[in-house]
Amino acid sequence: MCEAAEDGGCGAGPGPARRRGQGHSHPRPCMKCGGSAALIIRVGDPFCRGCFHDYFVHKFRAMLGKNRVIFPGEKVLLALSGGPASSAMLRQVQEGLSRETAKKLRFVPSLIYVDEGAVRGQSLAQREQSLAHMEALLQATGFPFHLAHLEQALELPASILRPGPGRSGKPGPSYKEAVEGFIQQQRQEGDRNGGTFSPGPSTQELLQLFEAVETSTAREELLQMLRTHLILQTARTKGYAKVMTGESCTRVAIKLLTNLALGRGAFLAVDTGFMDDRHGDVLVVRPMRDYTSKEIAFYNHFFHVPTVIAPPLRTKRREKPSIHRLIERFLLGLQEDYPATISTVYRTGEKLSPAPAKAISESERCLLCLCALDIAGEEELALEPTLIMEEPEENGCCQDPPAARAESKAAYIPLLCYGCRLTFKELGPLATLPPYVRAEAQRRIRSAEMEQQSLEVPQEDEEPSKS
Amino acid sequence: MAAPVSLQVEFGGGAELLFDGVKKHQVTLPCQPEPWDIRNLLKWIKQNLLKERPELFMQGESVRPGILVLINDADWELMGELDYKLQDQDNVLFISTLHGG
Ligand SMILES: [Zn+2]
Numbered sequence: 001m002c003e004a005a006e007d008g009g010c011g012a013g014p015g016p017a018r019r020r021g022q023g024h025s026h027p028r029p030c031m032k033c034g035g036s037a038a039l040i041i042r043v044g045d046p047f048c049r050g051c052f053h054d055y056f057v058h059k060f061r062a063m064l065g066k067n068r069v070i071f072p073g074e075k076v077l078l079a080l081s082g083g084p085a086s087s088a089m090l091r092q093v094q095e096g097l098s099r100e101t102a103k104k105l106r107f108v109p110s111l112i113y114v115d116e117g118a119v120r121g122q123s124l125a126q127r128e129q130s131l132a133h134m135e136a137l138l139q140a141t142g143f144p145f146h147l148a149h150l151e152q153a154l155e156l157p158a159s160i161l162r163p164g165p166g167r168s169g170k171p172g173p174s175y176k177e178a179v180e181g182f183i184q185q186q187r188q189e190g191d192r193n194g195g196t197f198s199p200g201p202s203t204q205e206l207l208q209l210f211e212a213v214e215t216s217t218a219r220e221e222l223l224q225m226l227r228t229h230l231i232l233q234t235a236r237t238k239g240y241a242k243v244m245t246g247e248s249c250t251r252v253a254i255k256l257l258t259n260l261a262l263g264r265g266a267f268l269a270v271d272t273g274f275m276d277d278r279h280g281d282v283l284v285v286r287p288m289r290d291y292t293s294k295e296i297a298f299y300n301h302f303f304h305v306p307t308v309i310a311p312p313l314r315t316k317r318r319e320k321p322s323i324h325r326l327i328e329r330f331l332l333g334l335q336e337d338y339p340a341t342i343s344t345v346y347r348t349g350e351k352l353s354p355a356p357a358k359a360i361s362e363s364e365r366c367l368l369c370l371c372a373l374d375i376a377g378e379e380e381l382a383l384e385p386t387l388i389m390e391e392p393e394e395n396g397c398c399q400d401p402p403a404a405r406a407e408s409k410a411a412y413i414p415l416l417c418y419g420c421r422l423t424f425k426e427l428g429p430l431a432t433l434p435p436y437v438r439a440e441a442q443r444r445i446r447s448a449e450m451e452q453q454s455l456e457v458p459q460e461d462e463e464p465s466k467s
Numbered sequence: 468m469a470a471p472v473s474l475q476v477e478f479g480g481g482a483e484l485l486f487d488g489v490k491k492h493q494v495t496l497p498c499q500p501e502p503w504d505i506r507n508l509l510k511w512i513k514q515n516l517l518k519e520r521p522e523l524f525m526q527g528e529s530v531r532p533g534i535l536v537l538i539n540d541a542d543w544e545l546m547g548e549l550d551y552k553l554q555d556q557d558n559v560l561f562i563s564t565l566h567g568g
């Protein structure tokens with residue numbers, strides 16, 4: 001570094017280059033109370049600490065109040081990563097439950113933390129340390145909690161790729177039922193057996209799965225998928241109908257543009273909206289999506305919200321950064337010069353409809369993301385060139401035909417939406433994929449074949465209908 | 468001639484990972500003809516504390532977008548940003564809001 005010579009004691013300082021503005025602190029007044037401001041929030045308004053606190057807390061309640069999807073007494077699973085947004089979310093729930101009756105939140109929270117240390121390059125000792133730290137934080141809340149390891153995603157049932165019995169059409173539980181459930185609800189001891197985890201063959205298997213992925217972009221998508229499915233499975237087996245996740249407005253804006261670049265344009269509303277109902281029985285809600293990451297960072301700092309930092313996903317040497325990282329860099333860079341960027345992208349997302357993601361039948365539902373297959377009509381033209389599968393040379397002759405067909409990567413393609421096709425192509429060989437994905441794919445391929453046969457066979461002896 | 472300036476420099480939100488995982492640094496800036504401001508402090512940090520991959524912390528003469536700066540617990544946007552003149556015993560905190568990479 002050539003500037004290094006400039007350093008070092010008196011007299012060697014840099015010249016008085018470009019200076020702008022006044023260098024001294026002139027605390028601007030808080031726009032609410034006139035006290036001295038501590039930060040500037042989204043639209044350039046200065047807020048003091050106290051007014052910022054009120055603003056932040058109010059926003060959470062307003063978000064839930066406006067959307068009215070969480071019933072009183074309902075069991076809600078908060079998905080925590082240890083990161084700033086989900087930690088701030090947990091604090092909002094704690095605040096909300098301790099408030100006086102009129103403003104009190106009335107649902108019953110439990111917590112889940114997924115340890116992703118294996119794929120984030122943490123050593124066993126580091127993983128244990130993060131986990132112990134996280135467990136202490138969860139325990140301190142007094143809420144029931146679940147600790148899960150990403151390795152457990154390899155043991156998920158194939159049913160996680162099918163929507164559960166939805167409430168669509170049926171009215172939800174009545175208010176009375178909800179309140180009764182609330183009274184019956186007993187605080188249980190959380191699942192603690194996750195805490196005594198020791199890595200074994202499943203860690204190796206998980207690492208092989210991630211190693212085999214060809215791009216960092218597909219690796220990010222894979223991680224999100226496994227994590228979502230693991231949380232969903234916990235929600236299903238433990239009886240939570242709602243899951244809350246902590247994406248901030250900044251994250252939502254980044255995800256909107258990322259997903260656009262990943263070919264998921266049709267699903268932006270479910271992927272980033274307040275409510276994600278693709279799983280049927282479990283509704284995912286995103287109550288933090290109105291806060292910028294700056295607001296969250298200041299809140300956590302001012303009000304001592306503890307966080308646990310996870311290192312980024314491990315990338316291979318000399319690998320290109322993921323689209324996720326590139327979009328983050330791009331958007332935040334743009335935001336620096338055009339401060340309305342993030343909120344404009346975010347607000348554009350508000351105008352999108354969830355309808356294109358709705359799948360009516362299994363045959364038109366994406367195997368991996370459960371959104372409607374967005375490929376009608378354009379299959380041959382637009383998609384095929386990008387999706388030519390490079391099958392490794394396998395001697396197919398000695399395999400039994402139906403299994404061999406179901407076990408080829410190309411056979412999965414018709415089951416996937418456009419975006420998932422692109423990601424799937426960059427995943428490793430089928431043998432490395434999680435067992436639940438393969439099991440469900442095989443089931444669907446077989447059932448499609450049977451349907452095909454039943455359509456073809458009876459054609460001959462069918463009587464013409466008299467009408 | 469400005470006297471040496473003692474500061475507490477802190478890193479959080481993952482920015483500490485670029486500084487050997489150390490969050491709090493007691494720093495004494497040497498005397499120099501110009502008063503110390505944040506611009507010069509960043510240059511000093513780059514040369515003295517930041518050992519590798521400076522592009523993950525800095526961009527040009529400022530911090531990378533997505534890294535917040537607090538001076539004595541207040542948003543640096545209220546304090547003149549790069550032009551803020553550091554006082555002895557000031558606290559400067561950098562919080563990363565980035566996902567990494
Ligand atoms: Zn105020």
Ligand SMILES: [Zn+2]
Nearest residue numbers: 366369417420
């Ligand atoms: Zn899909």
